[in-house]
Amino acid sequence: MPHSYRPTGIPGLTREMIDALMAMFEKASAGAIAVDRESRITWINDSYCRLLGVREVDVIGRPVRRIIPHTRMPEVVASGDPLLLDIMEHDGQQLVVTRLPYFDEGGVVTGAIACILYDDLQPLTPLVARYRRLHQDLQAARKALARHARGTRYSLSDFIGASPAALEVKRKARLAAGREMPVLLQGETGTGKEVLAQAVHAASTRAERPFVAVNVAAIPENLLEAEFFGVAAGAYTGAGKNRDGRFQLAHGGTLFLDEVGDMPLPLQAKLLRALQEGEVESLGSNQVQAVDVRVIAATSRDLGQMTSDGTFRSDLYYRLNVMEIAVPPLRDRLADLGILCESLLADLSDGPGLGAEITDEALALLARHHWPGNIRELRNVLERALTLNENAESLDHEVLAQVLPDLELPAGTAPGAADDPEPGVPGRGQTLAAAVASAERAAIESALAASRGNRSQAARLLGISRSVLYQKLDRLS
Numbered sequence: 420m421p422h423s424y425r426p427t428g429i430p431g432l433t434r435e436m437i438d439a440l441m442a443m444f445e446k447a448s449a450g451a452i453a454v455d456r457e458s459r460i461t462w463i464n465d466s467y468c469r470l471l472g473v474r475e476v477d478v479i480g481r482p483v484r485r486i487i488p489h490t491r492m493p494e495v496v497a498s499g500d501p502l503l504l505d506i507m508e509h510d511g512q513q514l515v516v517t518r519l520p521y522f523d524e525g526g527v528v529t530g531a532i533a534c535i536l537y538d539d540l541q542p543l544t545p546l547v548a549r550y551r552r553l554h555q556d557l558q559a560a561r562k563a564l565a566r567h568a569r570g571t572r573y574s575l576s577d578f579i580g581a582s583p584a585a586l587e588v589k590r591k592a593r594l595a596a597g598r599e600m601p602v603l604l605q606g607e608t609g610t611g612k613e614v615l616a617q618a619v620h621a622a623s624t625r626a627e628r629p630f631v632a633v634n635v636a637a638i639p640e641n642l643l644e645a646e647f648f649g650v651a652a653g654a655y656t657g658a659g660k661n662r663d664g665r666f667q668l669a670h671g672g673t674l675f676l677d678e679v680g681d682m683p684l685p686l687q688a689k690l691l692r693a694l695q696e697g698e699v700e701s702l703g704s705n706q707v708q709a710v711d712v713r714v715i716a717a718t719s720r721d722l723g724q725m726t727s728d729g730t731f732r733s734d735l736y737y738r739l740n741v742m743e744i745a746v747p748p749l750r751d752r753l754a755d756l757g758i759l760c761e762s763l764l765a766d767l768s769d770g771p772g773l774g775a776e777i778t779d780e781a782l783a784l785l786a787r788h789h790w791p792g793n794i795r796e797l798r799n800v801l802e803r804a805l806t807l808n809e810n811a812e813s814l815d816h817e818v819l820a821q822v823l824p825d826l827e828l829p830a831g832t833a834p835g836a837a838d839d840p841e842p843g844v845p846g847r848g849q850t851l852a853a854a855v856a857s858a859e860r861a862a863i864e865s866a867l868a869a870s871r872g873n874r875s876q877a878a879r880l881l882g883i884s885r886s887v888l889y890q891k892l893d894r895l896s
């Protein structure tokens with residue numbers, strides 16, 4: 420066997436030094452053993468003999484592996500490197516061991532010594548438990564980082580709900596994740612379409628690739644094409660270099676087309692071509708680029724009706740609608756109100772078990788609201804209630820009655836309303852910015868309620884463009 424050398428200048432332990440340490444090993448360890456350069460046993464103490472169930476005379480001179488099959492002493496002899504801490508299995512028992520090589524005067528490995536630090540892992544339980552916890556935290560942090568890197572925050576467990584309607588949505592989402600087909604998510608604003616799109620991506624084989632979201636309604640019409648397909652250098656004044664569109668950015672991954680029903684007809688034709696051919700052409704370029712993109716589209720509008728009206732291409736509709744997931748409005752799954760509130764309150768207070776609970780009367784009050792803004796609106800309502808009720812342990816119906824837009828509640832159901840500010844009217848002690856934000860929020864929610872969640876109509880009622888309404892909704896969520 421080739422013998423290892425200690426690099427010159429770095430003294431190793433000599434047999435003499437080991438002999439001096441032997442007495443300590445004898446006493447402190449649950450067993451100690453030494454081997455020569457051929458990994459034959461040269462010395463073994465009584466406690467190790469007892470542990471192995473052998474007699475010293477029977478093992479001296481024998482290859483150590485014959486007596487202790489899982490020992491790594493031969494490795495230490497061969498490499499000259501110590502194995503300071505290791506767990507070795509022997510006869511179903513786990514032993515914590517340390518192994519050190521020793522050297523002659525010339526720095527050549529002449530053997531190794533091993534001793535058992537613990538023959539019972541019990542004293543190490545707190546350490547092992549701590550290690551496990553740290554390991555789990557590390558895994559969770561790695562996952563969160565990976566999600567962040569690929570642009571998703573949600574997985575399927577973030578779609579909260581246990582009602583039959585919610586379970587059906589999750590079942591379909593799981594099915595969609597296992598296939599490559601396009602998915603169309605149909606549902607009102609704030610029902611969780613983006614949560615689902617991200618969850619489908621995160622559970623699909625494309626999970627490690629990009630997730631790129633584009634809200635068609637939020638982008639001014641004249642910029643949509645460049646946003647989707649990119650711009651070639653010199654395409655127009657100011658286009659200094661090539662700029663990738665969302666399609667190119669999503670290559671290999673998933674493109675989430677939110678509010679696809681708001682796409683102008685000419686762009687629908689280009690989108691259809693990109694999906695059919697798997698290639699795109701940047702604005703101002705005459706070259707096509709191959710793209711491999713899975714599309715998940717979402718809409719709050721009735722695309723079927725739009726195809727009959729001629730405002731949405733039926734060929735594109737069939738292309739996108741290979742698998743449809745109808746996401747129910749909150750009012751149709753009120754059974755989920757309790758767990759939704761629990762989860763949203765935990766989220767708003769930075770962790771489960773922290774923050775306020777919600778009383779049964781408060782839940783009953785919430786169940787009477789129509790929820791035009793769905794879960795986004797529920798989240799906002801709870802957030803405002805928490806602000807009003809900062810130090811209380813539970814949110815009761817009185818607090819919630821103050822923050823629910825009264826439009827959607829029968830008259831007289833807001834106890835204490837006489838003392839409260841009108842919706843949209845600043846409360847005492849509010850800053851101007853907070854008062855303006857709260858008035859704006861109330862106006863938007865009222866408009867959404869009046870238009871039953873139809874955002875184009877709500878934007879008209881508010882006298883703003885759809886894209887401005889979307890920007891405001893984004894800031895509110």
Ligand SMILES: Nc1ncnc2c1ncn2[C@@H]1O[C@H](COP(=O)(O)OP(=O)(O)OP(=O)(O)O)[C@@H](O)[C@H]1O
Nearest residue numbers: 577578579607608609610611612613614794795896
């Ligand atoms: N089932 C759910 N469980 C927990 N949170 C949800 C759920 N659905 C929606 N949310 C929360 O509600 C907010 C709105 O969700 P999301 O953006 O996915 O809705 P959307 O249907 O895409 O809305 P829009 O059509 O207006 O873009 C987010 O804060 C999201 O976390």
